Amino acid sequence: LSYIVNRRDLDFLMWEMLDFQELLSQPRYLSYDRATVTAVLDAAQAIAEEKFLPCAAMLDANEPVMRDGKVAMPKEVGDALTAYADAGLFGAAFDEALGGSQMPHLVNLAVNGMFTCANLGIANYAFLTIANANMLNDFGSDEQKRLYLPPMLEGRWFGTMCLSEPEAGSSLSDIRTRAEPLGDGHYRLVGSKMWISGGDQEISENIVHMVLAKIPGGPAGVKGISLFLVPKYRVNDDGSIGAWNNVALAGLNHKMGHRGTTNCLLNLGEGGDCLGTLVGEPHAGLKHMFHMMNEARLLVGHGSVMSGQAGFLYSLDYARSRVQGRQPGNKDPLSPQVPIIEHADIKRMLMAQKVAVEGGLALCAYCALLVDIETTAANPDEREKAHLLLELLTPIAKSWPSEHCLEANKLAIQVLGGYGYSREYPVERFYRDNRLNHIHEGTFAVHGLDLLGRKVGMQGGEALAELVSRIEQTLKSAHAHGGFDFETAALRVALDAVLDATRTALECPRPDLALANATLYLDAFGQTVIAWIWLWQALVADAAPNSHADAFYAGKLAACRYFFRYELPHVHAQLSVVRSLDETCLALRAEQFLGF
Ligand SMILES: Cc1cc2nc3c(=O)[nH]c(=O)nc-3n(C[C@H](O)[C@H](O)[C@H](O)COP(=O)(O)OP(=O)(O)OC[C@H]3O[C@@H](n4cnc5c(N)ncnc54)[C@H](O)[C@@H]3O)c2cc1C
Numbered sequence: 001l002s003y004i005v006n007r008r009d010l011d012f013l014m015w016e017m018l019d020f021q022e023l024l025s026q027p028r029y030l031s032y033d034r035a036t037v038t039a040v041l042d043a044a045q046a047i048a049e050e051k052f053l054p055c056a057a058m059l060d061a062n063e064p065v066m067r068d069g070k071v072a073m074p075k076e077v078g079d080a081l082t083a084y085a086d087a088g089l090f091g092a093a094f095d096e097a098l099g100g101s102q103m104p105h106l107v108n109l110a111v112n113g114m115f116t117c118a119n120l121g122i123a124n125y126a127f128l129t130i131a132n133a134n135m136l137n138d139f140g141s142d143e144q145k146r147l148y149l150p151p152m153l154e155g156r157w158f159g160t161m162c163l164s165e166p167e168a169g170s171s172l173s174d175i176r177t178r179a180e181p182l183g184d185g186h187y188r189l190v191g192s193k194m195w196i197s198g199g200d201q202e203i204s205e206n207i208v209h210m211v212l213a214k215i216p217g218g219p220a221g222v223k224g225i226s227l228f229l230v231p232k233y234r235v236n237d238d239g240s241i242g243a244w245n246n247v248a249l250a251g252l253n254h255k256m257g258h259r260g261t262t263n264c265l266l267n268l269g270e271g272g273d274c275l276g277t278l279v280g281e282p283h284a285g286l287k288h289m290f291h292m293m294n295e296a297r298l299l300v301g302h303g304s305v306m307s308g309q310a311g312f313l314y315s316l317d318y319a320r321s322r323v324q325g326r327q328p329g330n331k332d333p334l335s336p337q338v339p340i341i342e343h344a345d346i347k348r349m350l351m352a353q354k355v356a357v358e359g360g361l362a363l364c365a366y367c368a369l370l371v372d373i374e375t376t377a378a379n380p381d382e383r384e385k386a387h388l389l390l391e392l393l394t395p396i397a398k399s400w401p402s403e404h405c406l407e408a409n410k411l412a413i414q415v416l417g418g419y420g421y422s423r424e425y426p427v428e429r430f431y432r433d434n435r436l437n438h439i440h441e442g443t444f445a446v447h448g449l450d451l452l453g454r455k456v457g458m459q460g461g462e463a464l465a466e467l468v469s470r471i472e473q474t475l476k477s478a479h480a481h482g483g484f485d486f487e488t489a490a491l492r493v494a495l496d497a498v499l500d501a502t503r504t505a506l507e508c509p510r511p512d513l514a515l516a517n518a519t520l521y522l523d524a525f526g527q528t529v530i531a532w533i534w535l536w537q538a539l540v541a542d543a544a545p546n547s548h549a550d551a552f553y554a555g556k557l558a559a560c561r562y563f564f565r566y567e568l569p570h571v572h573a574q575l576s577v578v579r580s581l582d583e584t585c586l587a588l589r590a591e592q593f594l595g596f
Contacts, residue, residue, distance in 0.1 A: 001313065001316075001317050002045070002049070002313070003053065003117075003118075003310065003313050003314060003317075004045070004048055004049060004053060004114050004117040004118045004310070004313075005041075005045060005110075005113065005114045005117065005309075006309070006313070006358075007041070007045075008552055009358055009361065010041070010110050012537075012540075012541075012552070012556075013361065013362055013365045014037070014106065014110075014365070015034065016540050016544070017362065017536065017537060017540045018106070018365060018366065018369050020037075020104075020106060020369070021034070023104060023106075023369065023372055023373070023376070024104070026372075026376040026377075026378075027376075028102055028375075028376050029102065029104050029376070031101075031102070032103075032104060032107070037107055040103070040107060040111065041107070041110060041111065041114075043087060044087070044089070044111040044114055044115070045114050047083050047084065047087055047115075048114040048115045048117075048118040048119075049118065050083075051076075051079065051080040051083045051084075052080050052115055052118035052119035052122055052123065053118040053119060055074065055076040055077075055080070055119065055122075056118065056119040056121070056260075056426070056429075057426060057429065058074065058076070059073075059074055059076065059077065059119065059121050059122065059259065059260035060121065060259045060260065060429050061423075062074055063254065063259040063260065064201070064252065064260070064262045065252070066249065066251070066252050069249060070200075070202055070249075071200050071201045071202055071249070071252070071262055072202075073201065073202075073203075073260070073262070076122075077121075077122050077125075077203060077260060078203040080119070080122045081122060081125055081126060081155065081203060082155075084115070084126055084155065085154060085155025085156070088100075088101060089111065089112075089126065089155075090126060090129060090130060090133075090152065090153050090154065090155040091133075091153035091154070092108055092111070093105060093108045093130070094133070094137065094153055098137070098149060098150075098153060099150065099153055099154070100153060104372050105368040105369070105371040105372045105375075106365060106368040106369050106372060108368070109298075109302060109364060109365065109368040110365075112126075112127065112299075112302075113302060113305075113306050113309075113361075116302070116303050116306040116307075117306040117307075117309055117310050119260065120258060120260075120261075120303060120306070120307070120433055121258055121259055121260020121261050121433075122260055122261075124197055124198060124258065124260075124261040125158055125198050125201070125203070125204075125261065126155070126158075127299060128158065128159055128160055128161060128197060128198050129152055129155070129157075129158045129159040129198075129208075130159075131159070131161065131292055131295060131296050131299070132152065132159025132160065132161065132208055132210050132292075133148075133149060133152040133153060133159060134292055134295065135210060135227075135279070135288060135289070135291070135292040136148055136149060136152075136208075136210075136229070136279065137149060138288075138291060138292075139227070139279050139280035139288045139291075140229070140279055140280075141277075141279075144229055144277060144279065146239075147235050147239055148208055148229065148231075148235070150239075151205070151206070151239070152208060155204075156204060156205050156206075157204050157205055157206040157207065157208055158198055158201070158203070158204040158206075158207055158208070159198075159207070159208045159209075159210065160196050160197065160198045160199055160207060160208070160209045160210065161196075161197075161210050161289075161292075161296070162193040162196050162199070162209050162210060162211040162212065162230075162266065163175075163193075163212050163289065164193065164194050164195045164196075165177065165191065165192055165193055165194050166192055166194045166265070169194075169195075170442070170443060170445075170446050172212065172222065172225065172286065173220075173221040173222040173225070175191075175212055175213070175214065175225065176191055176214075177189060177190065177191025177192070177193065177211065177212070177213040177214065177268065178190050178191060178213060178214055178215075178216055179211075179213040179214065179215050179226060179228055179276060179278075180215070180216060181215065182275075185277060186275045186276070186277060187213075187215070187228060187275070187276050187277070187278065188269060188273055188274065188275060189211060189213055189228060189230055189268045189269050189274045189275070189276050190268060190269040190274070191213060191267075191268050191269075192250070192265065192266065192267050192268070193209075193211065193265070193266045193268065194265050195253065195263055195264075195265075195440075196209075196263065196264045196265075196266050197258075197261050197262070197263055198261060198262060199249070199262060199263070199264030199265075199266050200232070200247075200249040200262060200264050200266070201262050205241060206231055206232055206233050206235070206241055207231065207232035207247075208229060208230075208231055208232075209229070209230040209231070209232070209247065209266075210227060210228075210229060210230075210279065210289075211227070211228045211229075211230045211268070211276060212225050212226070212227060212228075212285050212286065212289060213225070213226060213228055213276075213285075214226065215282055215283070218282070218283050219283060222286050223283055224283055225283065225285040225286045226278060226281075226282050226283055226284070226285040227278070227279040227280055227284070227285035227288045227289060228276035228277065228278060228279060228285075229276055229277050229279050230245065230247060230268065230274060230275070230276035231245055231247075232244070232245060232247050233245060234275065245273075245274055245275060246268070246269050246270065246271060246272045246273060246274040247266055247267075247268055247274055248266065248267045248268075248270050248271065249264055249265075249266060250264075250265040250266065250267045251264070251265045252264060252265075253265065255436070256432045256435060256436075257429070257431075257432035257433035257434070257435055257436055258433055258436055293441065293442075294390065294391075294394050295371070296441055297394050297395070297397070297398035297441050297442065298364060298367050298368065298371075298394060298397050298398065300398050300402070300437050300440065300441045301360065301363075301364055301397040301398040301399070301400070301401045301402065301437070302360075302361075302364040302397075302401070303437060304360070304401035304402045304405045304406065304434055304437040305356075305357055305360035305361050305364055305401045305405050307405060307406075307409060307430045307431075307433050307434035307437070308353065308356055308357045308360065308401065308404075308405025308406070308408040308409055308430075308434065309357045309361070309405075310426070310430045311353065311408060311409040311411075311412030311413075311427050311430040311431070312350070312353040312354060312357045312408060312412060314412060314425075314426060314427055314430075315349075315350065315353065315411070315412035315415035315416060315420075315427060316341075316350055316353075318415060318416055318419075319339065319340050319341040319346050319350060319415050320339055320341050321339065322339065322340050322416075323336070323337040323338060323339050323340070324337055324338075324340050325337055325338065325340070325343065326338060327342065327343075340415070346415060348566075349411040349414055349415050350411075350415065351558070351559065351562045352407070352408065352411055352562075352566070352567075353408040353411050353412060354555070354559050355530075355534065355559050355562055355563045355567065356401070356404040356405050356407065356408040357405060357408055358537075358556075358559065359404075359530045359533055359534055359537075359559075359563065360400060360401035360404065360405055360530070362533045362536075362537060363393070363396070363397050363400070363401075363529065363530060363533050364397055364401070366393075366533070367390060367393055367394070367397045370386040370389055370390045370393075371386075371390065373386040374386040374387050374390060385466055388459070388462055388463040388466050389463060389466055389467060389470075391455060391458065391463055392451075392455050392456070392463035392464060392466075392467055393467070393529070395442075395447035395448075395450045395451045395455060395522065396451070396522070396525060396526045396529055398437075398441060398442070398447055399438075399444055399447045399448075399522055399523075399526060400523075400526030400527075400529070400530060401437070402434070402437035402438045402444065403438065403444065403523060403526075404526075404530075405434060405437075406431070406434045406435060406437070406438065409427065409430050409431040409434050410431060412427040412430065412431075413427045413428055413431060415427075444519060444522070445518070445519050447522055448515075448518035448519040448520075448521060448522035449515055449518050451518070451521065451522050451525060452502070452505055452514070452515055452518040452521050452522070453511070453514075453515050453518065456502050456506070457506050464502070467529075468495065468499070470532075471491070471495060471532045474532055474535055474536050474539070475488050475491060475492060475535075477539055478535055478539055481539055481542065481543070483542065484535065484538065484539070484542075486564065487531075487535050487538070487560065487561075487564045488535070490531070490564050490568055490569075491528070491531050491532060491535060491564075491568075494524075494527070494528045494531060494568055494571050494572075495528055497524075497571065497572060497575045497579070498524060498525055498528050498571075498575065500575070500579055501521060501524070501575045501578040501579045502521075504578070504579050504581060505518075505521070505578065505581075508581055512586060513581050513583065513586060514581070516581070516582070516583065516585060516586040517577050517578045517581075517582060517585070520574040520575075520577055520578055521574070521575070521578045523571075523574060524570075524571040524574040524575045524578070527567060527568060527570065527571045528568070528571060530563070530567075531563060531564060531567075531568045534559065534560040534563045534564070535560060535564075537556050537559075537560060538556060538557050538559075538560035538561075540556075541553040541554075541556035541557055541560075542557060
């Protein structure tokens with residue numbers, strides 16, 4: 001049993017459910033077929049298991065520290081990232097013309113999932129660099145790309161995203177970092193950036209920060225935010241590294257999880273000039289950043305699935321070998337004890353983890369396929385539909401796993417009992433790591449506001465209509481297939497309840513009231529989407545030869561059954577609060593919590 005990947009499930013998603021073969025006929029992906037994809041996954045799995053997995057617990061226990069103003073961390077971090085770079089994985093999804101290998105997003109997701117599951121504290125440095133390079137590739141000038149992209153895609157320079165500040169997290173319109181134009185194409189940056197992952201380290205030769213800042217005299221609020229490229233060391237015209245750029249490490253934040261990734265307070269321009277260049281248009285920084293953030297948010301959701309998967313695989317393995325107790329009804333104290341996996345409640349906790357992890361993975365894989373379609377489909381209508389669906393599904397793909405795969409991690413601890421609570425076993429680490437996903441890249445609440453306040457109503461509700469039409473297609477297939485009457489009826493009722501709640505909120509003239517229960521809406525919407533995903537998986541499994549005897553397919557069918565009976569019914573309690581525009585929380589006065 002691999003602790004970092006379920007290859008059988010990946011095969012199912014790619015080749016049986018999502019019809020990935022079809023995508024590989026696109027000209028961009030002609031050098032890929034099932035055999036090459038398998039070989040890529042094999043190679044990535046070997047590196048992740050050899051270089052990332054073995055040092056995960058050690059790195060968690062020995063987080064980076066600051067010594068003489070510099071970051072010190074275990075050598076294994078650099079070694080693992082060198083292996084990742086040597087395999088060409090920094091540039092894997094980029095164009096061949098840039099030195100990449102045009103890897104389809106879905107394969108890239110599967111590859112990076114193994115590194116996340118093995119050791120996300122290290123993998124984060126690579127993922128931030130790739131996201132940063134993506135943004136540079138889309139919005140950077142030719143000169144910026146010439147100087148910065150090659151060393152980033154080779155894995156020699158790393159990247160970061162600098163949005164947050166000590167006083168501005170969710171409310172980015174209130175950032176204070178300033179960028180004054182110097183008239184020679186450079187800007188002088190002054191300000192503090194908080195929580196910056198990978199913000200400083202000594203592994204890479206240089207660090208490329210993507211920084212949000214305001215140009216004095218620009219519009220107020222989000223419309224006045226611009227994006228700047230700010231290197232740790234200035235870069236000479238020939239690409240060589242120059243002087244330090246006054247990006248000062250003011251301190252490291254010590255976190256409950258993701259402990260291998262440095263998290264920094266950075267002061268820009270404190271003791272001398274910190275120079276940056278504008279990326280894209282002035283005052284369009286947040287728009288450019290959001291372009292990248294959609295992708296980053298999918299990665300966060302997928303990261304959450306991977307932490308959930310790590311706990312699921314570990315606790316499953318444990319439950320098969322740990323013996324404890326006997327079945328109810330067996331009164332013979334001399335009879336052998338049973339493996340705990342034989343207890344119904346342990347099976348329930350393992351199944352709850354399976355539906356969260358495999359449901360979340362299928363949703364993320366579907367979104368990655370939509371990214372592939374959006375970028376490669378010949379038909380513009382197909383590209384537009386993929387784009388709309390991605391816009392709508394992004395807050396869900398980010399948030400649903402961060403809630404439900406975190407819950408899966410809680411159950412993994414429970415399966416191990418007292419051992420699960422001990423630091424000798426990795427399941428408590430997976431929980432701590434996963435807890436971040438609820439918070440960064442927009443908190444759970446922020447995504448609820450995004451979904452209900454923006455996404456479901458955008459373009460006259462076109463994205464929502466497209467999603468509903470795809471769910472209707474699955475319902476139709478289920479009717480034609482037969483045998484899923486309970487599930488089709490339950491999904492239809494849940495979908496109608498979501499649409500009803502959506503209408504009520506959109507028609508409410510008071511935005512504060514309409515959005516007061518947006519977080520519950522987000523969760524219920526997500527549960528309904530995952531119910532659709534599970535019905536879809538079950539239909540594919542049921543159509544496979546020998547599906548009821550084959551344990552893999554029978555497991556998919558049981559998981560669908562479980563999800564519809566144990567999980568989906570919760571949406572009705574949540575949606576009744578949303579639909580009735582309940583004011584209980586909105587109307588609370590701050591002093592009511594304690595009486596003063
Ligand atoms: C480990 C870690 C790594 C990070 N990495 C990075 C990084 O690399 N780059 C970067 O720029 N940032 C990073 N962040 C910052 C992260 O994105 C912010 O922490 C997050 O956006 C929340 O901001 P905040 O911490 O200031 O909380 P606040 O914005 O103060 O939020 C506090 C609470 O209030 C709620 N809230 C706020 N506004 C509203 C509202 N309008 N309606 C309802 N509820 C609201 C939030 O949901 C939250 O529950 C990281 C954070 C952590 C912890």
